[in-house]
Amino acid sequence: xxxxxxxxxxxxxxxxxxxxxxxxxxxxxxxxxxxxxxxxxxxxxxxxxxxxxxxxxxxxxxxxxxxxxxxxxxxxxxxxxxxxxxxxxxxxxxxxxxxxxxxxxxxxxxxxxxxxxxxxxxxxxxxxxxxxxxxxxxxxxxxxxxxxxxxxxxxxxxxxxxxxxxxxxxxxxxxxxxxxxxxxxxxxxxxxxxxxxxxxxxxxxxxxxxxxxxxxxxxxxxxxxxxxxxxxxxxxxxxxxxxxxxxxxxxxxxxxxxxxxxxxxxxxxxxxxxxxxxxxxxxxxxxxxxxxxxxxxxx
Amino acid sequence: xxxxxxxxxxxxxxxxxxxxxxxxxxxxxxxxxxxxxxxxxxxxxxxxxxxxxxxxxxxxxxxxxxxxxxxxxxxxxxxxxxxxxxxxxxxxxxxxxxxxxxxxxxxxxxxxxxxxxxxxxxxxxxxxxxxxxxxxxxxxxxxxxxxxxxxxxxxxxxxxxxxxxxxxxxxxxxxxxxxxxxxxxxxxxxxxxxxxxxxxxxxxxxxxxxxxxxxxxx
Ligand SMILES: Nc1ncnc2c1ncn2[C@@H]1O[C@H](COP(=O)(O)OP(=O)(O)OP(=O)(O)O)[C@@H](O)[C@H]1O
Ligand SMILES: [Mg+2]
Numbered sequence: 001x002x003x004x005x006x007x008x009x010x011x012x013x014x015x016x017x018x019x020x021x022x023x024x025x026x027x028x029x030x031x032x033x034x035x036x037x038x039x040x041x042x043x044x045x046x047x048x049x050x051x052x053x054x055x056x057x058x059x060x061x062x063x064x065x066x067x068x069x070x071x072x073x074x075x076x077x078x079x080x081x082x083x084x085x086x087x088x089x090x091x092x093x094x095x096x097x098x099x100x101x102x103x104x105x106x107x108x109x110x111x112x113x114x115x116x117x118x119x120x121x122x123x124x125x126x127x128x129x130x131x132x133x134x135x136x137x138x139x140x141x142x143x144x145x146x147x148x149x150x151x152x153x154x155x156x157x158x159x160x161x162x163x164x165x166x167x168x169x170x171x172x173x174x175x176x177x178x179x180x181x182x183x184x185x186x187x188x189x190x191x192x193x194x195x196x197x198x199x200x201x202x203x204x205x206x207x208x209x210x211x212x213x214x215x216x217x218x219x220x221x222x223x224x225x226x227x228x229x230x231x232x233x234x235x236x237x238x239x240x241x242x243x244x245x246x247x248x249x250x251x252x253x254x255x256x257x258x259x260x261x262x263x264x265x266x267x268x269x270x271x272x273x274x275x276x277x278x279x280x281x282x283x284x285x286x287x288x289x290x291x292x293x294x295x296x297x298x299x
Numbered sequence: 300x301x302x303x304x305x306x307x308x309x310x311x312x313x314x315x316x317x318x319x320x321x322x323x324x325x326x327x328x329x330x331x332x333x334x335x336x337x338x339x340x341x342x343x344x345x346x347x348x349x350x351x352x353x354x355x356x357x358x359x360x361x362x363x364x365x366x367x368x369x370x371x372x373x374x375x376x377x378x379x380x381x382x383x384x385x386x387x388x389x390x391x392x393x394x395x396x397x398x399x400x401x402x403x404x405x406x407x408x409x410x411x412x413x414x415x416x417x418x419x420x421x422x423x424x425x426x427x428x429x430x431x432x433x434x435x436x437x438x439x440x441x442x443x444x445x446x447x448x449x450x451x452x453x454x455x456x457x458x459x460x461x462x463x464x465x466x467x468x469x470x471x472x473x474x475x476x477x478x479x480x481x482x483x484x485x486x487x488x489x490x491x492x493x494x495x496x497x498x499x500x501x502x503x504x505x506x507x508x509x510x511x512x513x514x515x516x517x
Pocket of ligand 2: 341
């Protein structure tokens with residue numbers, strides 16, 4: 001058994017060495033395909049992550065009708081503060097709202113001064129505790145509960161979230177289509193490269209067959225080669241992905257400052273492992289198909 | 300050992316072998332002869348299962364080769380030693396590796412392969428040439444490597460397609476003596492050749508083909 005394993009590895013090493021160029025091409029093609037897959041997965045992973053952190057910090061603004069007495073405002077504020085689903089509340093009076101706007105958008109200051117202090121409605125800024133399950137539904141129903149005669153409107157960016165979610169699902173669909181295309185193209189390229197390796201050695205394989213080699217004898221070195229292609233390709237892809245990650249992170253940092261760049265995460269190890277595994281499956285699959293094709297027509 | 304019943308092989312519309320019946324007994328030495336294109340190589344290729352007959356029945360050692368599943372071909376060929384007309388040596392393997400291939404494919408340990416190969420190279424007059432590569436050898440030397448590979452696994456049948464085609468007189472006689480010696484140990488030997496002088500010098504049964512038909516036998 002030890003002798004057999006050594007023998008198989010020797011034959012595989014020799015085949016790799018004698019077809020170094022094509023083997024490098026096969027490895028490169030797998031690496032490129034996995035790198036593209038990895039980039040796609042990274043984008044998905046990070047978008048999901050960022051969306052999740054946004055969702056954890058849900059704000060509602062409850063706007064009062066202008067003539068609501070102060071005690072009713074405070075009563076609502078206290079009632080909200082006592083709600084277990086609420087993490088924090090802050091009352092913002094008309095004057096505070098105007099001051100905030102004047103400070104943050106200086107252009108509006110003269111207009112506000114002319115119109116008076118109570119042009120903006122008073123509000124309660126509510127921060128929700130992260131809901132357990134379906135967040136959108138939880139916010140919507142919570143907003144519905146708050147509505148009362150003194151409340152003018154409850155704003156939780158519903159339109160914005162809906163659009164953003166629609167955009168996200170479009171992005172995911174595009175990603176899935178692109179991912180599938182990449183996978184099919186990679187499959188095609190790898191298949192053809194490995195097929196070329198087998199084709200290059202067909203005289204030798206035919207001779208082996210004619211002196212009594214079994215299909216397994218002929219296939220096994222190619223399977224080992226497939227594992228090598230997949231593993232090396234996976235490693236190269238992981239390295240390339242790391243470089244891409246560093247590059248994108250530093251670019252984002254330049255463009256948007258620390259806040260966003262810090263959030264960009266590298267794919268977790270288990271995903272990378274899965275990516276390499278996909279490479280091995282690709283490499284071995286291509287080897288099996290090519291050898292099978294050869295054996296089907298060998299004398 | 301080898302039994303053909305009304306065997307026919309056509310390529311497209313052209314018959315390479317037509318309605319050939321032939322029995323070669325175990326331990327027999329038999330020539331297959333005839334002009335170029337008579338169907339000698341076709342006959343041998345049918346026997347080792349590289350091609351399938353169009354019609355007729357073909358038994359080798361009791362095995363129905365025409366209906367043998369592809370995965371059973373290795374077992375059939377491991378009992379045979381084949382000298383191919385075009386040698387079929389692997390150029391990137393040394394002489395020793397080429398000869399040892401017939402043992403390598405059945406999982407023989409390396410040390411045993413080395414010993415057997417050395418012995419067989421001695422028999423065909425290529426002692427000490429195991430490290431060379433086939434393209435650097437002469438046609439006659441390559442032919443003897445092919446003969447060495449065919450006998451290295453002690454087969455029960457040897458099929459030799461023009462095994463002396465590239466050899467001068469003395470060398471051809473040596474190769475024939477090797478085949479004769481193997482035959483004397485009980486191996487069935489089938490030699491395709493059109494070397495009349497050789498058949499005269501080593502007189503055995505001669506089966507003659509013309510245009511794919513058996514025209515004489517005896
Ligand atoms: N693969 C093939 N496709 C088509 N025709 C073939 C094929 N192989 C052989 N033939 C034809 O079958 C006939 C017999 O060929 P074969 O090689 O058996 O002759 P041969 O007796 O071995 O000749 P030679 O003495 O030249 O080796 C020839 O007419 C040849 O052209
Ligand atoms: Mg011939």
